[in-house]
Amino acid sequence: MSDTIEIVPKDKLQPAGAQPELISELTTLNLGPTHPATHGIFQNILQMDGEKIVSGEQTIGYIHRAFEKIAERRPFYQITTLTDRMNYCSSPINNFGWHMTVEKLLQVEVPKRAQYIRVIMMELARIADHIVCNGILGVDSGAFTGFLYVMQKREEIYEMYEQVCGARLTTNMGRIGGMERDLSTEAIRKIREFTKTFPPVLKEFEKLFNRNRIFMDRTIDVGGITAERALDYGFTGPNLRAAGVDYDVRVMNPYSSYEDFEFDIPVGQSGDTYDRFMVRNEEMWQSLRIIEQALDNLPEGPYYADAPEYYLPAKKDVYTSMEALIYHFKIVMGEIDAPVGEVYHAVEGGNGELGFYLVSDGGRAPYRLHFRRPSFIYYQAYPEMCKGLTISDAIIIMSSLNVIAGELDA
């Protein structure tokens, strides 16, 4: 790194009084690891030519927690808690993605009602994720107000999580084979109310930003990426769609009954920060559409699969029935052998295709589990995206990419 910096050699020093010769000199600047505007622990060693970024060098791994290694020693149901901690802005998507991977391996058919409940929770999580990303993008470009408006709605989403699973951030929602409990009437009331109260807030948020001159000047043509480069860099999710590629796992490889719903895939054109912002905003509207459809058509029936070897029996059965007690014990102690197999399952996470590659050798824990973390893959493009721009642009590009430290480092 240091050999790229030119220091004025002794013999080139001008005698006192002479006009100094202009020497272009690069400055090394550390952006991070702990910087309030990076929203996580990332280090970027930038080479600056005056105000302009010439090149960047990334260091990641500051919160690496070896989830893939830990997963090799855990029974399947305990791995859900690891997935919570990857993209912690939209934990339910990670949880259900993992459950669906295991269900695919075990060939368990989940009832429609559970699938619809999952869709509702996943879309709420997507809204929560996009709220944070777009709100923070506003904060980083100097507009704090919008963030506060939408943050209250995120709080309401977290209350719904509490209603459904009892936790807020690290949700551990659902079970392998369905949901741990049915949607309560209170939860349904809250979600219904949210679908009524969220649109005015989102409208107001959009009014604050969409045609805001300052915001547009800060974001349009900043950090643009072409569709070809984006695909080459493995972009997925809203960032890829902002570049104009309509790839969405929910439509391409529908899971959990996404094929039942009517919704649009918003795409941008230039892949710049403004397009990413607009795509996320539009996705929130589409998520609301999906939630409304799912609530209106919520099927009756059980909320868990008939798979006693994998799905915990009801507590009252555990106390009264021998069979349930045995299954309860075996599941909790992780004594259920999974079939041999190799699965790749992808879901549309908050910031892209979240994939689970699971290799099972017939044991009680995965033989190998690999998480395809979208932000780990597309964050590589960051130096290329901020080349030639200023530090203030680099900050909002990072916010608009929605890089989540927990997911980046796993």
Place this chain on the structure above:
Amino acid sequence: MLSNKEVAEELIRVFSDEVSGFEEPFGLLTFHTTRQQIIPVLQHLYNHSYYQVRFLTDLTGIHFPEQKGAEFAVVYHLHSLIHNFRLRIKVFLDKDDVHIPTATNLYSCANWMERETFDFYGIEFDGHPKLIRILNIEEMDYFPMRKEYPLEDPTRDDKIDALFGR
């Protein structure tokens, strides 16, 4: 819609016995190839005028200490966005010679995925622009995802398996 059979036949036609072990677990076309042929196979799929398999979804490694002569596997997940067709390619490597050519010339995103695989398994990607550790510290002198390294700290005797019923 591309069928697994169609793509498999095409690959066998071009690469004859350099591609083998075709199977489709859960509908995903999976096959093996050798490390000499992996880049030509990827290149062929990339440049194929009809398939256009141009998206590298995932690249990772697996350790099978029991398989003598094929202890390590490098697994590529590819995706043709035009046809919505996914496939998985595996390359098995000997533990004494863990070298494989890099795919960074085809996909920019392979850069960090290869670094991650190197970081955890010690698989050397020849020709990689900067093959250094990515998530672990530089000073680490072993490859932690290999199966010979147990999960818990081996120096601690208060965490033996028997105490946890394992």
